[in-house]
Amino acid sequence: MPGLKIDVHNHVGRWLSDDGDWLTTAEDVLATMDAAGIATLVNLDGRWGSELTDNLARYDAAHPGRFLTFCQADWSLLDTPGALTAQLSESAAAGARGLKIWKDLGLSVRDQSGRLVAPDDPRVVELCRAAGDLGLPVLIHTADPVAFFEPLDETNERIDELTAVPEWWFGGPDHPTFAALLAALHRLVGACPATTFIGAHVGCQAEDLDAVGSALQRLPNWHVDTGGRLAEIGRRPAAFRRLVETFPDRILFGSDCYPPKLSEYDRWWRFLETADQDFSYVDDGDVPLQGRWRISGCDLPATLLPALYRHNAQRVLGCGAAYGLTTFG
Numbered sequence: 001m002p003g004l005k006i007d008v009h010n011h012v013g014r015w016l017s018d019d020g021d022w023l024t025t026a027e028d029v030l031a032t033m034d035a036a037g038i039a040t041l042v043n044l045d046g047r048w049g050s051e052l053t054d055n056l057a058r059y060d061a062a063h064p065g066r067f068l069t070f071c072q073a074d075w076s077l078l079d080t081p082g083a084l085t086a087q088l089s090e091s092a093a094a095g096a097r098g099l100k101i102w103k104d105l106g107l108s109v110r111d112q113s114g115r116l117v118a119p120d121d122p123r124v125v126e127l128c129r130a131a132g133d134l135g136l137p138v139l140i141h142t143a144d145p146v147a148f149f150e151p152l153d154e155t156n157e158r159i160d161e162l163t164a165v166p167e168w169w170f171g172g173p174d175h176p177t178f179a180a181l182l183a184a185l186h187r188l189v190g191a192c193p194a195t196t197f198i199g200a201h202v203g204c205q206a207e208d209l210d211a212v213g214s215a216l217q218r219l220p221n222w223h224v225d226t227g228g229r230l231a232e233i234g235r236r237p238a239a240f241r242r243l244v245e246t247f248p249d250r251i252l253f254g255s256d257c258y259p260p261k262l263s264e265y266d267r268w269w270r271f272l273e274t275a276d277q278d279f280s281y282v283d284d285g286d287v288p289l290q291g292r293w294r295i296s297g298c299d300l301p302a303t304l305l306p307a308l309y310r311h312n313a314q315r316v317l318g319c320g321a322a323y324g325l326t327t328f329g
């Protein structure tokens with residue numbers, strides 16, 4: 001048995017909910033984690049200030065070893081010199097275990113001059129270097145699926161999803177191109193060699209695993225999580241397997257399924273551990289909004305699973321036996 005797992009990409013806080021309330025209860029999350037063999041779950045929803053301390057109290061402190069909460073940066077501080085790094089130090093002192101940077105950086109965050117702030121803006125570089133000094137990994141999501149930047153017509157393969165959520169389309173003149181955003185992201189990572197980065201959603205370019213491989217090759221502090229991209233890598237199982245075989249120490253399991261759900265975890269194990277062909281990436285009866293295709297398993301060798309599921313995350317997050325893996329039943 002491959003053993004216990006760490007889910008490095010999840011959301012169990014409040015800021016993504018429709019009504020501002022918690023997305024779920026800690027007890028429900030723990031029941032799902034226990035059933036799925038998840039020893040520790042990274043909660044990316046810590047934000048800052050009292051929202052951070054509320055998340056830390058509800059999860060990390062109440063259930064030691066089972067949750068690691070990341071903070072975020074309050075971009076309204078961008079124009080005040082030193083404010084972002086001071087806030088990050090406070091968040092680290094409060095107990096944040098990493099910094100999450102969301103896709104609004106690059107797509108919608110503007111400074112006081114009204115300019116869009118790119119991922120490699122000097123103020124962001126300074127913040128990410130400070131994260132490295134504090135020993136905090138940075139989990140960053142830049143851009144979005146390539147299709148969200150392509151013409152919004154019947155040729156767009158994610159037209160179902162973009163029809164359901166039109167604000168996810170970034171193909172107009174108001175937004176940088178996908179390529180420009182990814183280039184800025186990689187420059188940021190290169191500018192902070194002492195900071196450990198995790199690229200959300202397979203390095204933010206799950207559609208092009210060769211490009212992910214070349215970024216991993218160029219940038220030794222770059223890692224990627226699998227969160228939210230089962231559909232995408234599920235239609236390239238051989239390429240994903242090659243990526244894991246080539247970079248076994250750089251790829252971390254993350255689900256990004258929230259609230260956590262056992263059937264979704266089971267589908268991840270089916271994709272990663274079996275050679276099953278042609279199955280759905282959503283539950284029976286659900287519409288596969290990310291595209292009308294099916295996926296196949298990548299049948300990873302059992303020897304590669306412990307690193308993907310656990311060891312890489314333990315190293316990157318700085319959590320070892322003290323963080324639940326020896327005490328979890």
Ligand SMILES: [Zn+2]
Nearest residue numbers: 009011227256
């Ligand atoms: Zn996410």
